[in-house]
Amino acid sequence: MLADASGALQVELQAGVRQGREHLQGELQGGLKFCCQRCERSFEWPLRIEMDLLLVHSEEEEAAALQDAEPYWVQDDELPLQELIEDEVLLALPMLPRCESCENAVKASAAVQEAAVEQVEERVNPFLQLQEEFKKRH
Structure with a gap:
């Protein structure tokens, strides 16, 4: 769907503890070049994603976190930031870019x-x- 790989994203993330829970929040923004699925011309698509994740290590923590914010599983005390950012961007992409x-x-x-x-x-x-x-x- 991308017209080319020239787009760039700025990532600003802050990790901390809020109300006794590990927390990751921030913003992804930038622009991506898509190929219009209707007229096939390339166009710049602005992207802005606000992230607000509670980092969880168990199913109990996940169940409790669902009421307050979006939970994100941390395994083996590692936080794969690149994978996390890629997932957020993929979820935000339009199904049919026009x-x-x-x-x-x-x-x-x-x-x-x-x-x-x-x-x-x-x-x-x-x-x-x-x-x-x-x-x-x-």
């Missing part, structure tokens, strides 16, 4: 379709009218 003009065209088309569906739904169904008349007479 440039702004194609995205606007798709949204406009969806709005027209939605209006058409509303018009169809607003039409009075003659069979429903007959059913109501039948109920009134019996």
